[in-house]
Amino acid sequence: MRVDNAVVIDAPPSPFLSAAARGMPVPASLGTAREGETFPHIADYAFLSDCETNCLIAPNGAVEWMCIPRPDSPSIFTALLDRSGGSFRVGPYGVQVPSARRYLPGTLVLETTWQTSTGWVVVRDALIMGPWHNVAERSKTHRRSPTDMDADHVLVRSIKCIYGNVDIEVHVEPIFDYARVGPSWTYTGSGYDQMQAAAEGQPTLTLTSSLRMGKEGRTAQARSRMKAGDEHFVTLAFSELPGPQTYTEAFLALERTGEYWREWLTQGSFPDHPWRTYLQSSALALKGLSYAPTGAIMAAATTSLPETPGGERNWDYRYTWIRDGTFALWGLYTLGFDREANDFFYFIHDVCRDNNNDLQIMYGVGGERTLEEFTLDHLSGYFDAKPVRVGNGAYNQKQHDVWGALLDSIYLHTRSREQMPEELWPVVKEQVEQAAAHWKGPDCGMWEVRGEPQHFTSSKIMCWVALDRGARLARLHDSNATAEKWQVIADEIHADICANGVDARGVFTQRYGNDALDASLLLAPLVRFLPADDPRIRATVLAIADELTEDGLVLRYRVEETDDGLSGEEGTFTICSFWLVSALVEVGELDRAVQLCGRLLSHASSLGLYAEELDVKTGRHLGNFPQAFTHLALINAVTHVIRAEESTQPIGFSPANRQA
């Protein structure tokens, strides 16, 4: 069956306009910011990354979120979470809404085109990449092997007037430490072309421009009338590397960065299909969420973008979860990217080696184990959603799916390369034994509930995955006695789940002894717990599709049926909706899967990005952004649909069904 974009996908709403500007009422539940100010929609932010630092840029050209030197460091631009939190705008004076915005194809280089009443101007932005620069002295942060290209630690913004005259403005207001410490600006030379922002104990920022810059309080500003053909640049460097000093250097750095991303994307393989660009945007988002120095992969670039408008479900996702990271590898593998896996596995190897194989569910991107959670009460929060949290209290939770997620990922890696790095064998052994030792106990589940631990069915399924994949890996490792031992336990877990995790109508339930539904059970067919034609799998997928949805989109669980320790509603979880697409394909409901997939793709931001949740009433994205979970599930769902259309042989989410 051929899928026509124009037929299946509803036209997305105009990407640049706020709800009010689109003539839609701004939902009262979103509240209002200070008089006259408002926040952009979450999905209207652009995401830039150099695989070490990232930032979000609002449609009006303002960088409103940026943390340096690491993505989980305190922010220097925080307007995303408080309109007075500081930002860095480049754009025409007096015009806030651009004519068009896109990534240069195949890249994370942003191009924004502006029309004013007198002319047109084009701005290009990127966190630039350059040749590996720690040549004389080894890097202090990089633990993975040096690559050809590396982050330059510079945000480059080029400006070109292409028609008429345009008054351009640059406004740079960094406020260090999550908007708590204002900078002082000083010129570095005798001219107006370079200034530094500094404050005690904070990183130094170097602003360089072909425009004449002035200091006004804690901001650096420039304004100039550009005429057709004029070119300017502004760079913000945040390491000792100076960055481009001229327009030509800035231009070349942007070209080189575009080249880097296109070269990376070329390593993958993408089907010739109308949905190809969604796959490519998702691959770029996942790569942009990786942290090259250690191989970690972040769950999202932000903290505390709310899951409920104005609510308390606000979390810091700038960390690496074993579950999110290994699932992300599944997504990248599906598209033929496998190099990222090595780095992530060596990250896991490092954290296991350094901590006696005691695997936590999440870490800082540098492998930090303690992620103490606290609130930043001086920030208003996005549309007043308080509290703003940093750190994440889930770091020391017991979540029993972690071993299965890791083992499945290692198995996938091993199968695709026909070998497993020998150093990983002790990690495999220890993590399989952990699953064997703990599968009978209660845990917090993959949704990290903050209520009492429960016997979550999906956690036990993932323990089965750990033992099953462990046994397969042991066979590949010629450790046959170990394989047999683990297979016996896998069979025992399987039988226990089938006896206790299924309700009277044959549907897998959220937890033992309770009939609540849970979207995590969509993983059952995807990890090959049972074949897709098993009646219990079909019944579970259809029950979730019909009963755990709001207007067709999937909830993680019903908050009133689940003690998650929190109050308030939450939006539909987009990873779960994409899982449903894959699961529908598995159970043979291709038309339904195609329809849902097309609808979900129609919700992509204009730049192809997704947050964690969708509010079905408003179509707004909710939660942290861009979120790896959503993008990896999109890749799996779209690939499921395309392969099912092309053949009658749907692929599995995991490789277990693709054995030799």
Ligand SMILES: OC[C@H]1O[C@H](O[C@H]2O[C@H](CO)[C@@H](O)[C@H](O)[C@H]2O)[C@H](O)[C@@H](O)[C@@H]1O
């Ligand atoms: O629902 C409460 C929990 O919400 C967050 O967890 C969610 O995000 C994680 C990162 O993507 C993901 O691994 C998890 O499955 C999701 O439920 C938050 O991180 C938790 O602290 C919070 O308890």
